[in-house]
Amino acid sequence: MSLIGVCAGKGAPGCTFVSINLAMALADNQSRVLLLDLDPDGGDLSAYLGLDPRKGMHLLPQTPGACLESLNREGEPRENVLCVGGFPRSADSNPELIEGILASTRGAGQSAVADLGRVRSDTAALFHSPDLILIVARPRLVSVHGARRAIQDLQDAGVASSRIYAVITGWERQSPADLAESAAALPVRTLGAIPLDRRAAHWLESSQRVPVKGPAHKAFQALASEVARTLAAHPADKRRGSRILR
Ligand SMILES: Nc1ncnc2c1ncn2[C@@H]1O[C@H](COP(=O)(O)OP(=O)(O)O)[C@@H](O)[C@H]1O
Numbered sequence: 001m002s003l004i005g006v007c008a009g010k011g012a013p014g015c016t017f018v019s020i021n022l023a024m025a026l027a028d029n030q031s032r033v034l035l036l037d038l039d040p041d042g043g044d045l046s047a048y049l050g051l052d053p054r055k056g057m058h059l060l061p062q063t064p065g066a067c068l069e070s071l072n073r074e075g076e077p078r079e080n081v082l083c084v085g086g087f088p089r090s091a092d093s094n095p096e097l098i099e100g101i102l103a104s105t106r107g108a109g110q111s112a113v114a115d116l117g118r119v120r121s122d123t124a125a126l127f128h129s130p131d132l133i134l135i136v137a138r139p140r141l142v143s144v145h146g147a148r149r150a151i152q153d154l155q156d157a158g159v160a161s162s163r164i165y166a167v168i169t170g171w172e173r174q175s176p177a178d179l180a181e182s183a184a185a186l187p188v189r190t191l192g193a194i195p196l197d198r199r200a201a202h203w204l205e206s207s208q209r210v211p212v213k214g215p216a217h218k219a220f221q222a223l224a225s226e227v228a229r230t231l232a233a234h235p236a237d238k239r240r241g242s243r244i245l246r
């Protein structure tokens with residue numbers, strides 16, 4: 001099954017927003033999806049989804065082999081998505097641990113979406129694990145610039161450009177040129193464009209159980225189809241595995 005890494009360059013464009021909504025949209029078509037908060041600066045998944053703070057990634061064993069069982073134990077279901085919250089402190093995370101958790105999802109028999117947060121040059125090697133990498137950006141100059149730098153960091157770390165795609169979130173219908181210009185300024189294909197949807201954002205921030213079925217919901221369903229199509233076009237044997245653990 002596939003591993004999808006969601007990340008960003010500068011700012012807080014909506015990695016967690018995209019991770020949660022994409023996981024839910026993928027789960028509409030699949031039996032179950034694993035959603036992991038692996039953002040060392042984040043832990044936002046627990047806050048957004050009102051997960052039990054006593055459970056989560058921070059309780060996972062440091063040995064990769066034991067991870068899968070623990071992920072199941074530390075996760076909480078939301079709809080058809082098993083959500084595993086983040087690290088309580090970034091000091092507890094390290095690239096090897098994150099890499100081990102990503103590797104363990106391979107045995108899960110279900111697709112996984114990992115919120116990996118901001119790409120930094122020192123963590124870019126982590127991004128060898130996902131089959132597909134989605135860089136989230138806002139349709140704004142600064143955000144697109146940050147995404148471009150993040151893509152450069154990934155490419156410098158040897159991550160195949162063919163697995164990197166963009167998702168633009170928060171575009172406004174009254175200014176479609178912003179979306180077109182942002183997509184054109186990015187050196188990778190834009191796989192999805194999520195319109196600004198304040199109700200969907202409110203849903204996330206108020207930890208309500210039932211997702212809002214507005215414009216963002218529709219766009220996420222389209223993104224989930226594109227993700228599935230793109231993954232099908234990348235045969236598993238051509239995907240790159242972990243560099244750190246091998
Ligand atoms: N398409 C959108 N419509 C409305 N709000 C959005 C959209 N995309 C992202 N947001 C909002 O942007 C803010 C930051 O998103 P978040 O996922 O926490 O960012 P990150 O994980 O990148 O730090 C949140 O309030 C989120 O709801």
Ligand SMILES: [Mg+2]
Pocket residue numbers: 015016017039042044117
């Ligand atoms: Mg986040």
